[in-house]
Amino acid sequence: MELQPGREAVVRVAVATLWKSPEAVRPVDRPALAARTDIPGWISGMDSDQQVGDCVLSQLLLGERVLVTDVRADGWAHVIAVEQPAAKLDPRGYPGWLPADQLAPAPAADGVTPMVVDAVASALHAAPDGPVVLPGVILGTRLAAAGPAREGWRPVHAPGHADPLWLPEAHLAALPADPPTAAEVLAVAQRLRHVVYIWGGVSAYGIDCSGLVHLAWRRFGVRLPRDADDQADATTPLALGDERPGDLYFFARPGRKIHHIGIVTAEPRDGGDRRMLHACYRQRRVLEEQLPADRVATLVGAHRV
Template sequence: MVLRSGHEAVVRVAVATLWARPEAVRPVDGPALSSRTDIAGWISGMSSDQRVGDCVLSQLLLGERVLVEEIRPDGWVRLVAVEQPAAKLDPRGYPGWLPLEQLAESTGPDEAPSGPVLVVAATVTRLHAAPAGPVVLPGVILGTRLTGAGPARSGWRPVRVPGHGKPLWVAEGHLSPAPTRLPSAVEVLTVACRLRDVVYVWGGVSAYGIDCSGLVHLAWRRFGVRLPRDADDQAAATMPVPLGAECPGDLYFFARPGRRVHHIGIVTARPGPQGHRRMLHACYTQRRVLEEPMPADRTATLVGAHRVAL
């Protein structure tokens, strides 16, 4: 594999974790660093405190594009994740570090494989060497985009995958055609609700572990809508609506006085009497995704409701 600074590459593992710096990696992080990542094993092997360490910035899905900035002799790559907007950090996307072996060369427009674009609609799926054959790539996440490589066979669909010369196979029922229309907010909420009880992981963007803005980013990404990665950028990229006029699928934002937005939730019901509100969110304090009445501490820091303007 030949990657060069200033050129694009693509993620070749099911889920790649974006690190603040190589030196921040801990012994417990081994399963997230290999050429065949085990995100489920990584998360289950961490304590609840380790899951909220600031060494993790975000996560990238199979096939996601990155811009290579620097390649170190020790096998680490400094890059920009161009499909995760992060205006305050870099106008090109989210900056961070990945192991080199988790990337593959990006094909140019003239070399890109042709075929229908498919999206993983299952919460998690696996890619196989043949229909119902050995698993080659486990842990492929909702919202991952793949290129079809031919017709389905006995309920299995061949797809092209970065870093693999031959097509891999995925259960046809786990795929949907890439959306040709914009989703409704309720459709997005329905997808987000499937992640209820997923554990909280700072920087997480997967069905194994996720944070508050990652939940919003991933749910909209399933439908091809690219929202920024972080909550404060998501607030800047969405349209305010008057409190009291919010609808299911809209977004609640939270901030302390004089501070930037630090938390986001998804509206799950219209406001009730006396302004009672409900939301779905990845909760830092309870360390999981839950749907609940808005707690008093959240109500005290609620700064607005927003809508994704399509």
Template sequence: MELQPGHEALVRVPVATLWAAPEAVRPVDHPALADAPDIAAWIAGMDRDQRVGECVLSQLLLGERVLVTEVRADGWVHVVALEQPAGKLDHRGYPGWLPAAQLTPAPETPSTAPLVVDAALTALRSAPDGPVAVPAVVLGTRLTPAGRPVGGWRPVHVPGRADPLWAPEGDVVPLPTERPEAKEVLAVAERLRDLVYIWGGVSSHGIDCSGLVHLSWRRYGVTLPRDADDQAEATTPLAPGEERPGDLYFFARPGRRIHHIGIVSSEPHGEVRRMVHACYIQRGVVEERLPPDREATLVAAHRVV
């Protein structure tokens, strides 16, 4: 079955990168464009400046749903990422381009995915403790169980594959049925400290500021918008000083829209505020006291409710 405009598809690779346009990709991006993309090699092959190229819009994880809106003869498809809200761009989700080979048509009957990857990275195998079939499946990936665990391995369904694959039982956990406490979400973000900053990144290979927030909540089954300004609109403002660990700080320059977001990492003490964030300047995920330039552009604290 082929991909068709107006129909849904699923991501069939561990991490698929969403591009601004097929013509925007660079020679350094080739590892991310393969039928089986090597995101770690892609990131390792870029220099400091290439990692913030705006040709990348976002990333999608294994099993994530998209709506196909255009199919090109050269192997590219335009999609809307249905699990990444982006109200200012498209009311249906985040739009962009993907290589068609990284997708598979969605089944007519959607499956539930009550498991989520809790390890930073895991590998899916063709049999319990067998050969690796899908390497580098990332934190926050949702999976559908395919039966009972066997000897410390759990069978799961994977889009585009007829037979189940096997995940280490300790690397996947049930998706919570209740909203998590903010401190639990903060703990996910803190596990990603020192991760490299990648513009548009939404994975435990590399990530950007709003991607860190999106992925940390996604781990607990909560869908937040993809971009920082949309995340501000989807959350509840707090009075100054009311923020608590796990809440969100938003930053904007005078007269401009929100350009940065961080996760509050400790209660404020006087003028001292701290956060975990994917820092464009430092090119990585850090936990720190807000430096003067951040204090000067802090415009709000919000809570996910």
């Protein structure tokens, strides 16, 4: 079945990148455009300037739903990422372009309760301990179980594959019925320390500040918006001083919209010392640190999910 505008599809690669336009992609982006993406290879091939190019809008995970709005003859599809709220861009979700062969028609809803990848990175295999079919499946990816575990491996359904694929049972977790605690979300985000900063990134291979927050909550089935200013609108403001680990710090310059977000990692100390975990544009990685003076100067609020 071919993709059709007006109908939903799902991502069939481990991580798909959402682009500003087909014409915006660069030669260095080739590993991210393939029918079997190589996101680690793509990131390792970029220099520090290319890592923050604004041609990348976001990323989508295996099985993530999109609404197809256009399919071009040259193999590109315009989609709305309906699982990544972006109210200021489109009330339906985050819009952008990706290669059409990274999508598969959406399967009929079958009532299967999804599970979620809890390993930072994993791979899907043809059989228990068999050859890798789909590498680079990351934390937060939802997969439908295809049967009981066998010898420590679990079969799952994967878009674009007729037969079940397998991954270690220890790499999967059930989605919780109740909202996660802030401590649980922070613990997931802490596992992404030292991940490279990539503008628009939402993966364990490269991530940006709002992507880190989106992915940490996504691991528990909580759908937060994709961008920091929308995340501020979707969360509850606190009086500065009332924040606790797992809450969020937001940053903006005078008269400008919010441009940065971090996750609170400690209660504020006397004197106003504050700490956060964030994907840092300047240091090009995820790190935990005390807020330096220039961050304190642009801190505009603390919020709670």
